[in-house]
Amino acid sequence: MGRFSFGNILWNSLLLLFAIAGCSSSTLPPTSPMREDIPFLKVLLMENVSTISVFFPQSFVFKAGSHQETGKGKVFLSSESNYLVVNGVPLQETSCEFVSERFQTPQGSYRGYLLVLLTNQKLLIINQIDIETYLWSVVASEVPPTWPKEALKAQAVAARTYALYEMISSRQKNLPFDVYADTRSQVYKGENTEHKATTLAVDETRGEVLRYQGKIIPAYFHASSGGFTENSEEVFGIAWPYLRSVPSPYYKVYPSHEWKIEISLSTLSQKLGIASIKKIEVLERTSSQRLKTLQITDEAGRIITIPGTNLRAMLGPNLMKSTRANIRLEEEKLVIHGVGYGHGVGLAQWDAYGMALAGKNYREILSYFYTRTDIERLW
Numbered sequence: 001m002g003r004f005s006f007g008n009i010l011w012n013s014l015l016l017l018f019a020i021a022g023c024s025s026s027t028l029p030p031t032s033p034m035r036e037d038i039p040f041l042k043v044l045l046m047e048n049v050s051t052i053s054v055f056f057p058q059s060f061v062f063k064a065g066s067h068q069e070t071g072k073g074k075v076f077l078s079s080e081s082n083y084l085v086v087n088g089v090p091l092q093e094t095s096c097e098f099v100s101e102r103f104q105t106p107q108g109s110y111r112g113y114l115l116v117l118l119t120n121q122k123l124l125i126i127n128q129i130d131i132e133t134y135l136w137s138v139v140a141s142e143v144p145p146t147w148p149k150e151a152l153k154a155q156a157v158a159a160r161t162y163a164l165y166e167m168i169s170s171r172q173k174n175l176p177f178d179v180y181a182d183t184r185s186q187v188y189k190g191e192n193t194e195h196k197a198t199t200l201a202v203d204e205t206r207g208e209v210l211r212y213q214g215k216i217i218p219a220y221f222h223a224s225s226g227g228f229t230e231n232s233e234e235v236f237g238i239a240w241p242y243l244r245s246v247p248s249p250y251y252k253v254y255p256s257h258e259w260k261i262e263i264s265l266s267t268l269s270q271k272l273g274i275a276s277i278k279k280i281e282v283l284e285r286t287s288s289q290r291l292k293t294l295q296i297t298d299e300a301g302r303i304i305t306i307p308g309t310n311l312r313a314m315l316g317p318n319l320m321k322s323t324r325a326n327i328r329l330e331e332e333k334l335v336i337h338g339v340g341y342g343h344g345v346g347l348a349q350w351d352a353y354g355m356a357l358a359g360k361n362y363r364e365i366l367s368y369f370y371t372r373t374d375i376e377r378l379w
Contacts, residue, residue: 038130038207038379041167042115043188044177045107046125051078052105054114060100062086065093077116077123084118094118097128108190117176126177127190131167135159135202136194141187142221143349145195151353152201153362157375158347159186160202161209161219168216205362207379210370212242217373224254225348226324226340228288229369235309235343242373243345245288250354251340257350259321259341263334271314272306274298280329290323290344309343317342346370 046052059072064086075098076087083090098114105125112129138159139152166185167178179185210217217240220232225248232243251257265277275298283305284293291308308323325338342348347369355365363375 038132039164039167040128041131041134041163041179042177043127043129043134043179043181044124045105045110045127045181047122049077049079049123049125051076052123052125053077054098055104056098056100056102057104058101060098060103062096062098064091064096079118079121079123082118082121084116084123102191108192110190119176124176127181131160131163132202132206134163134188136199137190138163138186138188139202140193140195140198141189143198143353145197147353148356149197149201150360150362150365151349151356152198153205154347154352154356154365155221155349156198156201156205157208157210157362157366158219158221158370160205160207161216162186162221164209165216165218207377208375209378210242210366210373211376212240212373217242217370219370220343220346221369222342222344222346222348224257224322224339224341224350225251225344226257226322226338227251228324228344229346229348230286230288230290230344232345234286234288234290234292235345242370244371245286246368246371248348248351250351250358251348253354253357254341254350256321256341258337258339260335260337261315261319262330263315263336265329265332265334268334269298272296272304274302274304275300277329277334280327280334282327288324288344291325291327292323294327 053074053076055074056072059070062069062071078085080090084094084096085091086096095115095117100113102109102111103114110127111133112127115126115128117124117126135156139156142159143152143155145152163179163186170178181188210219220243227248229246229248231239231245233239269275269277274296277296278299279297281295282291283295286292291311294306294308294311295303296306297303312320312323320336322338322340322342322344324340324344325336327334327336347366352365366375367373
């Protein structure tokens with residue numbers, strides 16, 4: 001049985017794969033445009049993709065199995081009948097690679113290579129890029145480039161460490177990619193977000209990472225501490241000795257360090273799957289005074305307990321900015337008044353900004369939030 005109604009596609013016909021689509025075969029581009037002395041990351045840009053058009057402004061080398069050819073311009077990728085299809089041609093393989101200096105998707109422009117994997121009848125769109133070039137976008141996406149250099153350098157080291165930690169973890173799990181391009185890892189938007197100030201911060205800390213007893217740490221970070229950072233076990237379930245709660249008097253530089261939200265009780269009841277809420281109280285707080293456990297009673301007398309972190313996830317972490325908050329019932333609504341933004345573990349970005357304004361250098365900032373760690377240069 002052929003793959004498609006028009007029968008099997010032989011590899012020798014793929015020699016016209018890009019010419020048919022209007023791509024020009026051209027001089028072979030450098031096969032390694034990125035810096036080889038630096039670890040390469042596989043960044044998941046998109047998942048569950050059925051079809052996508054990718055543009056290559058410069059020549060590329062297309063690789064699939066033993067087949068290789070050059071091209072330039074627009075390439076159409078799709079998943080059809082559980083096969084990876086490139087410019088209308090179904091491949092024998094479930095993956096292919098475009099070796100290039102950069103490529104463009106509807107979401108943005110990216111440096112480095114493009115990897116395409118077929119899994120569960122959908123495509124994974126992956127950017128393979130060296131970690132330093134990746135950080136040019138990450139640091140600029142995570143914090144304002146107008147911040148003091150020492151705050152940017154602290155962010156660069158934290159982001160490099162976190163990316164390396166995730167890369168190691170993902171490869172131990174045999175995942176097809178190393179990091180996500182969003183807040184599931186850290187924000188990566190491609191070369192359009194790069195800025196000379198954040199790029200300089202990355203370059204000036206090249207290869208520097210945080211280690212504890214010789215091991216790369218999970219260098220978590222968040223927006224604002226609200227006055228105290230959080231112990232790691234309260235959020236991630238592991239009591240890492242270098243992710244301890246510390247007081248931070250610099251949090252007030254964050255313009256929205258105090259916030260207030262109101263949630264209708266009917267909405268909250270619906271989310272919890274209970275009858276109308278009659279009472280809500282705080283049973284326990286963490287050492288940083290974040291909501292640890294809440295008890296909710298409905299009109300039927302049913303009592304449920306819910307972790308503060310679960311309540312935040314349920315309401316939305318951008319709405320309920322942190323669990324360092326107070327709650328109360330007011331008529332037919334739940335009022336939450338809090339401080340800070342994020343899970344609270346590790347580096348607080350706005351607090352680091354305040355420390356830099358106060359004259360602290362990036363090493364002092366990092367040592368404060370990641371206690372008992374060493375800053376070492378690996379490459």
